[in-house]
Amino acid sequence: MSAKDYRVPEPGYKDYIKPYPELWWTKKRPYLLFMVREFTALFVLLFAMRLLQGLIAISKGEAAWNAWLAGATNSVALAIGSLFALFFVLFHSITWFQAGAVVSPMRIGKFEVPPSMFVLGNMGLVVAVAAVIGYFSLGG
Amino acid sequence: MSDKMKKLTVTRYNPETDSAPRTQTYEVPYDDDTVVLDALNHIKDQQDGTLTYRWSCRMGVCGSCGMNVNGVPKLTCATFLRDFEGDITVEPLANFPIMRDLVVNMSDFMEKLKRVKPWLIPKEEKSIDEGEYLQTPRQLEAYRQFSMCINCMLCYAACPVYGKHQDFLGPAAIALGHRYNEDSRDGARAERNKIIGSGEGVWECTFVGECSEVCPKHVDPAAAIQREKLANVLDKIKSFILPRGSSR
Numbered sequence: 001m002s003a004k005d006y007r008v009p010e011p012g013y014k015d016y017i018k019p020y021p022e023l024w025w026t027k028k029r030p031y032l033l034f035m036v037r038e039f040t041a042l043f044v045l046l047f048a049m050r051l052l053q054g055l056i057a058i059s060k061g062e063a064a065w066n067a068w069l070a071g072a073t074n075s076v077a078l079a080i081g082s083l084f085a086l087f088f089v090l091f092h093s094i095t096w097f098q099a100g101a102v103v104s105p106m107r108i109g110k111f112e113v114p115p116s117m118f119v120l121g122n123m124g125l126v127v128a129v130a131a132v133i134g135y136f137s138l139g140g
Numbered sequence: 141m142s143d144k145m146k147k148l149t150v151t152r153y154n155p156e157t158d159s160a161p162r163t164q165t166y167e168v169p170y171d172d173d174t175v176v177l178d179a180l181n182h183i184k185d186q187q188d189g190t191l192t193y194r195w196s197c198r199m200g201v202c203g204s205c206g207m208n209v210n211g212v213p214k215l216t217c218a219t220f221l222r223d224f225e226g227d228i229t230v231e232p233l234a235n236f237p238i239m240r241d242l243v244v245n246m247s248d249f250m251e252k253l254k255r256v257k258p259w260l261i262p263k264e265e266k267s268i269d270e271g272e273y274l275q276t277p278r279q280l281e282a283y284r285q286f287s288m289c290i291n292c293m294l295c296y297a298a299c300p301v302y303g304k305h306q307d308f309l310g311p312a313a314i315a316l317g318h319r320y321n322e323d324s325r326d327g328a329r330a331e332r333n334k335i336i337g338s339g340e341g342v343w344e345c346t347f348v349g350e351c352s353e354v355c356p357k358h359v360d361p362a363a364a365i366q367r368e369k370l371a372n373v374l375d376k377i378k379s380f381i382l383p384r385g386s387s388r
Contacts, residue, residue: 016155034348
């Protein structure tokens, strides 16, 4: 079910169709920020793949896990890369909650939770959970 | 009018003589109350009667006078000259074919709007004797914001997805579909979602969010689209778990 292609002017009309700029995302700041958001998601993917690798290593036993850990701690390049990725993972957790506030706005009784509070609340939760996990994984 | 003057560079296109649009610069007097539409009216009245553009109510209700002012989609009746430092560029609404000067061809939007069936389709038609379709304030609140759309198409001019892919149903059409989907008196969600939930519907949207930024009526079409995405996914999951159950 496709609409008629209106870009072909109707008979008798000579509409002018402006070509859309290939580099449209350089034309406006919000478009550029959108592209930054989309492209930096790649780091989230790399971060997730690296974590998955660690999980697989655990399932293969102690030797594999230790090898993965050694890789993570001994390689300077990987450490810097991971820090970089961590930064974007945190950035995208904010953009994710920003989207969440739009997709399913929260209500408490009659009070509509503003998006900024939704993001702050959820980020607070992330920090709290991370702190608990950190506490136990560092030996209590 | 005061003696303050402002330069307006306006897109001109005469389909009978031009192969491409050109620009023409006019100088207009203005004061604190002058809007871009007033300036265009001044040009047409005093300087150049051939300038063509659409307008009607000049109070932000009819949605006819949308144009790109300094590259940003605006209702020209609500855009004051005093807010601009230098010269002003007035172009036809972006992403639409130009018919003449500042007038764009809006057939595509009209066609798309019709396809989402933006009217009430009750689950069961009630007879007049049975009375009104009642609704609580809370039920009204669920869709009220989206019913404020005036079809001015500024959101289409701001949307890079629509600029690149004209198949995209677009922000306003989906927001209006969502308005009826969220209406407690309506029962045609499944029917509407054949279009809204399709590849040319919500899934074409990448959530740039500029549609909501430019909306003069503070409708949030980006939110409507993302909520329809979620509702469509939930419907798919439901129909997978309960193949014989109907969608909500």
